[in-house]
Amino acid sequence: MSLMVSSLNSGSNGNCYYIGNDTEAVLIDVGISSRETERRLKRQELSIRKVKGIFITHEHADHVGGLRKLAKRHHLPVYMTYETRRVSRLELREIQVRNFVPHEEIPIGRLRVIPFPVMHDAQDPHGFIVTDGSVTVGVFTDLGVVSHHHPAYFKRCDAVFLESNYDETMLENGDYPRELKDRISGTRGHLSNLQALEFFMTARPDHMSHLFLSHLSENNNTPEIVQQLFSAVAGKTSVVIASRYKESGVYRIGGEKSGPVLQSTASEQLSLF
Numbered sequence: 001m002s003l004m005v006s007s008l009n010s011g012s013n014g015n016c017y018y019i020g021n022d023t024e025a026v027l028i029d030v031g032i033s034s035r036e037t038e039r040r041l042k043r044q045e046l047s048i049r050k051v052k053g054i055f056i057t058h059e060h061a062d063h064v065g066g067l068r069k070l071a072k073r074h075h076l077p078v079y080m081t082y083e084t085r086r087v088s089r090l091e092l093r094e095i096q097v098r099n100f101v102p103h104e105e106i107p108i109g110r111l112r113v114i115p116f117p118v119m120h121d122a123q124d125p126h127g128f129i130v131t132d133g134s135v136t137v138g139v140f141t142d143l144g145v146v147s148h149h150h151p152a153y154f155k156r157c158d159a160v161f162l163e164s165n166y167d168e169t170m171l172e173n174g175d176y177p178r179e180l181k182d183r184i185s186g187t188r189g190h191l192s193n194l195q196a197l198e199f200f201m202t203a204r205p206d207h208m209s210h211l212f213l214s215h216l217s218e219n220n221n222t223p224e225i226v227q228q229l230f231s232a233v234a235g236k237t238s239v240v241i242a243s244r245y246k247e248s249g250v251y252r253i254g255g256e257k258s259g260p261v262l263q264s265t266a267s268e269q270l271s272l273f
Helices: 034-043 067-074 082-088 150-154 168-173 176-187 193-203 223-231 268-272
Strands: 003-009 015-018 025-028 051-055 107-108 111-117 126-131 136-140 159-163 211-212 238-241 249-251 259-263
Touching: 003 034, 003 159, 003 211, 015 034, 015 136, 025 111, 025 126, 034 067, 051 067, 051 111, 082 249, 111 150, 126 150, 136 150, 150 193, 168 176, 193 223, 211 223, 223 238
Parallel strands: 025 051, 136 159, 159 211, 211 238
Antiparallel strands: 003 015, 003 249, 015 025, 107 111, 111 126, 126 136, 249 259
16 A cells, blocks of 8 residues: 655745545645646646645645635545634635644545644644555644644654744744744744654654655745755655745555655755745
8 A cells, every 4th residue: 555645835935735545645835836746746747636635734825825726626535624614714615614623534435534633823733644554754844843742743653744933043044023933932833843853863763765845934044044954864764845936746655666756856846945
């Protein structure tokens, strides 16, 4: 068994992740336009017809910007909490919306999606793990801080999208106002590179094959810093930087042919930031 994964976009300008098997898939967030989501899926030979649901982490525009049009055009159910829908200000009357509660499995064909709470500055934010019973992929972004239940979910994963948002020195010495710096680095903001690294090193299971470093800040981080930091300790885990401008390529997680299926070169990836 194996799962196919791709980051369609990752950053403050939009977030969208694809996770699926050979017959069904889910999207985690649709923060880029519906048309751009379709184009990036098509370029990677990923069929929108396999997508059976969209799962929303929280209501911020970089996670829901293209949601309504994509869900309406393809008649896709949208999974979000009641509170997220209440504050989202999205017109969803023609969209099938299904609420979820944390830690309860949601079946999507042969897939199961399990939400878990995170501490971001949104109304009711969540992360997710997606599993087919043998392979598990996690989405750990917009965490704020690592909560007590996060390591248990992380240890189940064969691959993870993990936010590594900012370099602490770059943020502190940058030109953001103090209030914004404090928001980013606070307990309801984002994980720094060092916080993400500590989480990875303490919770990584031996079977984790891929780490997709995600939601990098455009102004307070660089892919070179992150790549060097994590590659030094990653061991057998492949480190991939999820771009804020382009799809990551498609990766097969699990099975004898685990690894990249359609992939940009490392130099191409780094040039996209």
